[in-house]
Every structure is written in C-alpha cells, then in structure tokens.
Amino acid sequence: MSTNELQAILFYLVAAITALCAIGVVVTQHIVRAATWLLFTLAGTAGVFFLLGADFVAAIQILVYVGGTLVLVVFGVMLTAQSPFISLRASAAEWAIGTVVGFLLFGMLAVSLYSANWNFPEPGQTASPKNSMNSVVLGESLLGFEEATPAANMTGFPPGAAPPSRKAVAYLLPFEIVSVHLLVVLIGAAYLARARRRRQATST
Amino acid sequence: MTVTLTHYLVLGALLFVCGALCMALKRNGIGVLMGVELVLNGANVNFVALAHFNPAFAVEGQIFALFVIVMAAAEAAIALAIVLNFYNNHLSVDVDTAEELKG
Numbered sequence: 001m002s003t004n005e006l007q008a009i010l011f012y013l014v015a016a017i018t019a020l021c022a023i024g025v026v027v028t029q030h031i032v033r034a035a036t037w038l039l040f041t042l043a044g045t046a047g048v049f050f051l052l053g054a055d056f057v058a059a060i061q062i063l064v065y066v067g068g069t070l071v072l073v074v075f076g077v078m079l080t081a082q083s084p085f086i087s088l089r090a091s092a093a094e095w096a097i098g099t100v101v102g103f104l105l106f107g108m109l110a111v112s113l114y115s116a117n118w119n120f121p122e123p124g125q126t127a128s129p130k131n132s133m134n135s136v137v138l139g140e141s142l143l144g145f146e147e148a149t150p151a152a153n154m155t156g157f158p159p160g161a162a163p164p165s166r167k168a169v170a171y172l173l174p175f176e177i178v179s180v181h182l183l184v185v186l187i188g189a190a191y192l193a194r195a196r197r198r199r200q201a202t203s204t
Numbered sequence: 205m206t207v208t209l210t211h212y213l214v215l216g217a218l219l220f221v222c223g224a225l226c227m228a229l230k231r232n233g234i235g236v237l238m239g240v241e242l243v244l245n246g247a248n249v250n251f252v253a254l255a256h257f258n259p260a261f262a263v264e265g266q267i268f269a270l271f272v273i274v275m276a277a278a279e280a281a282i283a284l285a286i287v288l289n290f291y292n293n294h295l296s297v298d299v300d301t302a303e304e305l306k307g
Contacts, residue, residue, distance in 0.1 A: 004206045011207045015215045022222040022242055031232050038238050041219075045245050048215065049269075052256040057269050061248075064273050069241065069280045076234050076284040080291040090229045102225045109217035113210050118257070138270075141263040171267050178274050185278035192285035 011051055018044030026102075029089055031081075035074050042066050056135040144170025212253035219246030233287040233297040237280060244276045 021044060024037035042065045049058035090098070223242030230236050248269045255265020287297060294301050 026226045080297045098229045106221040189281040189285040
C-alpha cells in the first residue's frame with residue numbers, strides 16, 4: 001500500500017466521521033446530544049489537521065476547542081436547562097425549507113469548488129515530519145524570521161503581472177492584539193454573567 | 205487515488221453548510237452557538253488545507269487558523285454570557301422569545 005493510498009483512506013475515514021457528526025449536530029433535537037456530536041466533529045477536524053501536516057494547529061484545536069470551548073458550551077447547557085433533556089423543536093415547514101436551502105447551498109459550493117482551477121507555484125509538500133510546520137517554525141514566523149517562511153512567490157496575481165518576491169511578515173502585533181482581545185472578552189464575559197446574578201440576589 | 209485540495213474544501217463547505225443550517229434551525233440559543241462553531245471550523249479546514257497545498261500560504265494559513273480558534277473561544281465565552289443573561293431574564297433559551305426590540 002503506497003503512502004498516497006494510505007493517506008486517501010485515512011482522509012476518507014476522518015472526513016466521513018467529521019461530516020456525519022456535523023450532520024448529527026444539525027439533525028438531533030436534544031441539545032446535550034448536539035454537544036456530543038459537536039465534540040466528535042471538533043475531534044474529527046483535529047484529525048483532518050493532522051492529516052494536513054499541521055500538528056500544532058491540531059493540538060491547539062484539541063486543547064482549546066475540545067477542552068475549553070466545548071466544556072464552556074456544556075456548562076452553558078447545564079446552567080440553562082429547564083429539564084434534563086430540553087427540546088425546542090423547529091416546525092416541519094422550517095425543516096423542509098432548511099433542508100432545501102442547505103442542499104442548494106452545498107451544491108453551489110461544491111460545483112464552484114470542482115470547477116475552480118488552482119494553479120499554485122509548485123505542488124504541495126507532502127506531510128512528512130521533516131517539512132511539517134511545527135510550533136518552532138510558527139513561532140519564528142510570528143517573530144518575522146525570514147528563514148522560517150518558505151521562499152515561494154505569492155499567488156493570486158493576473159498572468160501578466162510579475163508577482164513580488166515574498167518578504168518575511170511578522171505576525172507578532174496581530175498576535176498581541178488577539179491576546180489582549182481575548183483578555184478583554186473574558187473579563188467582559190465574567191462581568192456579564194456576574195452582574196445579573198448580583199441584581200437577582202438583591203431583588204429576591 | 206490521491207486526495208486533492210478540492211476534497212478538503214468540500215469538507216469545509218459541508219461543515220459550513222451544517223453550521224449555517226444549525227444557526228437557522230435551532231431555537232435553542234446554545235444550539236445557535238454550536239452552529240457558529242461549526243462554521244468557524246469549516247473556515248479553519250479551508251485555511252489549513254490551503255496552507256498545505258499552497259506553498260506561499262504555508263505559514264499564514266496555520267497562523268490565521270490559530271487566530272480563528274482564539275476568536276472562536278472569545279466568541280463562545282461572550283455568547284454564553286449573553287445566553288445566561290437571557291436565561292435569567294426570560295427563564296428560557298428559546299431565541300424566538302427575544303422580541304422586545306421588535307419594531
């Protein structure tokens with residue numbers, strides 16, 4: 001069995017799990033079950049990232065999404081559930097419209113994806129440990145080291161125009177902005193969830 | 205039998221459509237939040253797939269995916285705080301009951 005075949009089999013396996021679980025999130029009526037389907041969808045997406053050679057992103061996906069965000073969602077479910085299995089059903093007409101719209105949207109996206117031709121400067125690198133983008137490379141590119149970013153030309157230019165050679169780009173400032181944004185959002189979320197309870201305690 | 209970029213992009217499109225449908229069809233506020241998570245995951249699959257197949261995007265795709273993950277965590281935190289507030293006010297998470305601002 002060649003590497004390509006193994007990769008294809010693994011991709012179809014992981015993609016099928018991810019897609020089925022994503023459909024399960026939509027179809028199921030119980031919010032707890034939807035959270036469980038979402039758990040497997042996020043884990044499957046992490047598997048897809050591993051297949052694409054993005055080890056660090058996959059690890060962060062599992063840590064932050066599966067370990068953090070999903071736990072947050074489950075706590076939200078527990079704090080807002082009237083009964084163990086609340087079910088707020090949409091009507092049959094809404095389901096019919098939603099299914100039709102979903103199939104149309106997916107069909108449009110799939111057709112446009114299959115009809116697009118991607119001409120990239122060189123064939124994609126294989127997912128071997130040697131040239132995988134590990135956390136060291138990502139950290140160096142955050143700091144703007146030129147040797148961390150591969151020497152390839154930028155894509156997306158019309159055929160006549162000469163693409164400029166790629167310069168090292170530092171993503172340190174966006175990273176800092178995102179960090180401060182996350183801090184502000186978490187403080188805001190704690191304030192939002194706390195102020196309400198204090199007022200309720202004084203009113204009762 | 206080789207996996208091309210289109211396969212990954214179709215998977216991302218499927219995740220996006222599932223998320224959009226989840227946002228539209230769920231009446232539970234937390235269900236809508238799960239739909240947003242699915243949409244962001246579809247975008248992330250696209251980012252990482254293009255990072256793998258386009259050498260000029262190798263670093264940016266993964267860094268943008270990391271940014272999206274952090275943003276999704278922030279969005280989930282703030283949205284859950286809003287849902288909790290809404291539940292304290294209405295004793296329900298049904299998004300159809302939020303109609304005080306309806307004109």
